[in-house]
Each structure stands twice: as C-alpha cells, then as structure tokens.
Amino acid sequence: MARARRQDRIPAPPAWVAGIAAVVLGIGLGELAAAIVAPPSSPVAAVGSALIDVAPPWAKDTAIALFGTGDKIALLTGIAILLLVLAALAGWLQVRFPPWGVVLVAAFGAGGAIVAATRPGAGALAWLPAVVAGAAGALTLHLLARLLRRTAPAHLGAPAPVAAESDPRERTDDATRRPVASEPGVSPDVSADADPREGMDADPRERMDAPSRRTFFAWAGAATAVGVIAVAVGTLRTTASTGVAAARRALRLPPPATTASPVPAGAELDLPGLADVVTPNDGFYRIDTALIVPEIDPAVWRLRIHGMVAHEVELTWDELTALPLQESWTTLACVSNEVGGSLIGNALWLGYPVRELLARAQPSADADMVLSRSIDGFTASTPLEALTDGRDAILAVGMNGQPLPLEHGFPVRMVVPGLYGYVSATKWVTDLEVTRFDRARAYWTDRGWSERGPIKLESRIDVPRRAQGLKAGEVMIAGVAWQQHVGIRSVQVRIDEGEWQDATLATAISDDTWVQWSLPWQAEKGDHVIQCRATSKTGETQTEVTAPPAPDGATGWHWRTVSVF
Ligand SMILES: Nc1nc2c(c(=O)[nH]1)N[C@H]1C(S)=C(S)[C@@H](COP(=O)(O)O)O[C@H]1N2
Ligand SMILES: [Mo]
Numbered sequence: 001m002a003r004a005r006r007q008d009r010i011p012a013p014p015a016w017v018a019g020i021a022a023v024v025l026g027i028g029l030g031e032l033a034a035a036i037v038a039p040p041s042s043p044v045a046a047v048g049s050a051l052i053d054v055a056p057p058w059a060k061d062t063a064i065a066l067f068g069t070g071d072k073i074a075l076l077t078g079i080a081i082l083l084l085v086l087a088a089l090a091g092w093l094q095v096r097f098p099p100w101g102v103v104l105v106a107a108f109g110a111g112g113a114i115v116a117a118t119r120p121g122a123g124a125l126a127w128l129p130a131v132v133a134g135a136a137g138a139l140t141l142h143l144l145a146r147l148l149r150r151t152a153p154a155h156l157g158a159p160a161p162v163a164a165e166s167d168p169r170e171r172t173d174d175a176t177r178r179p180v181a182s183e184p185g186v187s188p189d190v191s192a193d194a195d196p197r198e199g200m201d202a203d204p205r206e207r208m209d210a211p212s213r214r215t216f217f218a219w220a221g222a223a224t225a226v227g228v229i230a231v232a233v234g235t236l237r238t239t240a241s242t243g244v245a246a247a248r249r250a251l252r253l254p255p256p257a258t259t260a261s262p263v264p265a266g267a268e269l270d271l272p273g274l275a276d277v278v279t280p281n282d283g284f285y286r287i288d289t290a291l292i293v294p295e296i297d298p299a300v301w302r303l304r305i306h307g308m309v310a311h312e313v314e315l316t317w318d319e320l321t322a323l324p325l326q327e328s329w330t331t332l333a334c335v336s337n338e339v340g341g342s343l344i345g346n347a348l349w350l351g352y353p354v355r356e357l358l359a360r361a362q363p364s365a366d367a368d369m370v371l372s373r374s375i376d377g378f379t380a381s382t383p384l385e386a387l388t389d390g391r392d393a394i395l396a397v398g399m400n401g402q403p404l405p406l407e408h409g410f411p412v413r414m415v416v417p418g419l420y421g422y423v424s425a426t427k428w429v430t431d432l433e434v435t436r437f438d439r440a441r442a443y444w445t446d447r448g449w450s451e452r453g454p455i456k457l458e459s460r461i462d463v464p465r466r467a468q469g470l471k472a473g474e475v476m477i478a479g480v481a482w483q484q485h486v487g488i489r490s491v492q493v494r495i496d497e498g499e500w501q502d503a504t505l506a507t508a509i510s511d512d513t514w515v516q517w518s519l520p521w522q523a524e525k526g527d528h529v530i531q532c533r534a535t536s537k538t539g540e541t542q543t544e545v546t547a548p549p550a551p552d553g554a555t556g557w558h559w560r561t562v563s564v565f
Helices: 010-038 043-054 057-096 100-119 130-151 170-175 204-209 214-241 245-250 319-322 356-362 384-388
Strands: 304-308 313-316 326-333 343-352 369-374 380-385 392-397 413-415 427-433 458-463 473-482 488-495 516-522 524-536 557-563
Touching: 010 043, 010 100, 043 057, 043 100, 043 130, 057 100, 057 130, 130 214, 130 304, 245 413, 313 319, 313 356, 313 473, 319 392, 326 392, 326 413, 326 473, 343 356, 356 384, 356 392, 356 427, 369 488, 380 384, 458 488, 458 524, 458 557, 473 488, 473 524, 473 557, 488 516, 516 524
Parallel strands: 304 427
Antiparallel strands: 304 313, 326 343, 343 392, 369 380, 369 427, 392 413, 458 473, 473 516, 488 524, 524 557
16 A cells, blocks of 8 residues: 655645746746846747747637637737646646656746747847746745645544655655754654654644645735736836837828828718728737737837848938838738638828839849848748839838837838738838748748738628628618729629629729728518629639638638528
C-alpha cells in the first residue's frame, strides 16, 4: 500500500488557485514593467502577436469567419483562458511535484522574453517585462505552494506503514514547516524531519503551527488583487504614455491640392438598412494582424523606398504632407469577405500618388512588384503596374476628412483601387521595397493566399433584412455592388428563381467605388428567395459558381430568404 505523501493530501482546487494567483500577479507586474519600458512592450501582447503570425492559415481564416472584426477580442479571450489553465496546472505541479510548477512558470517567462525581444519593432528592453513576469510569478508560486503544503495535516486517518522508502524530496518540503523545532521547550529531534514515522503520528504542536487554509486563501487573494490592479495600471499607463492619440487629435491635415468631386446627387438612396454609400470611419470594418494597434508619432514616421531602384528615397511626415495631396474615393474590400459579408467599406481618402514617389526612385525595368511593409512586420505584394498605371494608388494620410484613425493605419497607409486589402492596403506603412514576385513573398502569400488579389465582381442584398417581418405589398429590395477600378454596369434581381429583373442603379461615385441599387417588389404572402447578380462595365456577369474566400476571394450569388405575412 502506497503511503500518501503529505502534498498528495492537498486537494487540487487550492493548488490551482495558487497557480492562478501567482501567474496573475506575475503578469500584472510584467504589464507594469511593460508600461515603463520604452517602447511599451507587453509580453502578453507580444506572445499574442507572435501566435497570430505563426497560427496556421486555417485558424486565422476561421477566426475571421467566426468573429469577423471581433477576432482580436476572441484571441485575447482565448489567450486569457489558456493562461489560466496553464497557471492552474503550474499550481498543481508545484504543490504535488515541486519544483516543476515553478519551472513551468519561469520557462513561460523566458519564452515570453524571447518572443518579445524578437518582435518587429521591439526595443532594446523588450525582454524585461516578461522576465519580471516570470520571476515574480515563479517566486509567488513557490511561496504560495509552500504555504499550501503546510496547511495539509501531517496525519490523515488510519496509520500508514512506516516510510522506509520515504521520498527525500518530501523531507525537504517538511523541513520548510520546521519552526516548531525552535519553539521553547521543544526538543529539536521531534521535528518532522527527524521523525522516522513521519505521517503516522500527528504532532499536536505541528497542527497548531500549521497555517490554516484560510490564511492561504487570504495570501492568494491578495496576490491576485495586486496582479489585477497592476494590469489595470499598466494598461492605462501604456495607453496614456505614448500620446500618439493626442498627437493625432491635434493634427491638422493640409487641404487637398486636388479635390475629389463630392458625392453626386442620387448616389445615396438613404434606405434604412442599406449600407451608407460613404462608410463613417467608426463604422469602417477593421482587419489586420495587429493585436495592439501600432502607435506611430508622425514626427518620427519615415518612409523608405528602396530595392530595385536607381535612387533610394526617404520621406518624413512633413515632407509628405508638404506635397500636393489629392482626394480620391475608393472602396476597400477584404479578401476574407464572404458573399454577402460586411468586410467592405467606402471612404474619401487624402494622399499622395505612389507613382510620383516611384518616379523619383526609378524602379529598374525588370521589377514587377512593390512589397510594402508596416512597422509591425506585415507585408503586402502589390503589382508595380497597379501603382504606376495612373489609378489613384496613394499613400493615404486622411480618411473622410480626418487624419487616419489609429486602427486604420495612422499616420500613413496605402490605398489602391481594385485590389484586395491584403495585397495593397498596408496600414502603418514605413517601407516600400521595389522587387519581383519571384524574389519576395508577402505575409498572406506565405500563408497560402494568392500572391495577386484583384477584387472580384460582387453584389450584396442589404434589405429586406433576414429576420425582418415583411407585410405583403410593396417592399424595396436594395443593396450594393462593386468591382473596383472596373465599375458596375447593371444589377439584376430574381425572386424564387424566376426571371432576372433589372434593378435601378444609383449614381456611382466612381468606378473605384461600390454603387447602391434598388428594386421595388410586390411581395406576396409566403417564404421567398431573393437573389442578385451584377454585371461589370466590361460585360462580365457575376458568376454563380461559389468559391470560398481562400485563396483569392469568394464568388457566388448572394441570396436571402424572407417570410412575408
Ligand atoms: N499593417 C497592416 N496593414 C494591413 C493589414 C494588416 O494585417 N497589417 N491587413 C490588410 C487587410 S487584409 C485589409 S482587408 C485591410 C483592411 O483595412 P481596414 O482595417 O482599414 O479596413 O488592411 C490591410 N492592411
Ligand atoms: Mo483583408
């Protein structure tokens, strides 16, 4: 019969609590350290960002499909849950098999330090917060687990056989609850260490000396509270310390040298439920790999144009905004957008044509691609031709009359009409490398997506909404259609797979934007299927063949079922 070791008598839940309390405290102190280190370098964020980069493409695609623009909150929640589970495991390990819990926590700190130090844009001290987190977590776990082990009664129920094969580790552990030996009137040789029948006799003085479970929970609770407060303070400090948001608010963009024509009358049908023809900035979809939005002070922003060029070009914010800027309307779309999806938006951009800067740099004749890179290491491969063929491919600084919002690329991003965002719309852009498709690969190309991403012809039904209760009678069917840089010629709608009927196109802002369409319908009682399809200005009609977003954009007809009462 195996004699239970003392630590085996501690139930698992308090051991989990010890691990979670220690890890929360460690992470809290780490976040606090991260706020002090410049640039701020949260180890949790660094590991999260690294996870995003190493995640298999299917995982990311699923995350975007499931959570859409909430994918980052979902990831952070997932990381938090994973950390709590690992913390609980570390607690259990440390109580049952010391020092493996402490080893696990320390290893995570070391791993976090390596990841944080090797992220793009990491500062010289980026490793420090993770080391602080790991060290504080490991030490706290050591102390809490020791306290918890001491709460276990040395004796439990029926006498156990003599521990001839006593685990030496256990003696070391027991040595930690030895103050009993130094008490006045107590002979040292009755200490647990010296007792050959340890585990058989309950020493009453030892019972008195052993801390209660309540004491343990009090310490664990205190550690957790300190950790939570430290996370909050650290996060607030990080947000306040960079001041980039404040710099953005104070910024005044120069007026455009070339203005775009205003939204033409008749472009906005203004139907409830129909997407606005101009998407407000705070309603604009956001897709990127940046767990923490990069914060770049315009005063330190630089753009470098290099690679296969005759002259390298470097540009500061002041130099860029002193150039004659132009306004242009462009509808941005994400390749991950499902048929009928909402990862698309239209804005008025203010910027400077990339072709003008390329003209200064003089790309070599055999270059065919520009790899744009953001401060956080994301890259996009844009065909050189799309940047030089005269379309409104710009380095944008303004969006709908405002400086770019931080999450949309402040201070400078690329916008190229006609190409999906992943191959053109690099936010927080700092580097343009003129190169060739057979020499360099972009972020998503490495993850199985197509190296070129022209936007596909698509149309979407916005109203009537899916679950909308419809009364029989006239109902307006309306939506949007797009194929940027080609333009939409017509949209057709059919009900219950009947004849295709021509919808009325609203006035398009330009061929680089989406266009609204509408069709009145005499709805009769019952369930109906509404479908739409667009035809482009080149005469191509939207294909019925369904394709998933990967590797180069979804296709198929959008359809919607409605019930009419
Ligand atoms: N730096 C950076 N830029 C990026 C991305 C990114 O992950 N990082 N994602 C691209 C993708 S996939 C899209 S669809 C657009 C989305 O731009 P938005 O978030 O402003 O709508 O940004 C592009 N630019
Ligand atoms: Mo995208």
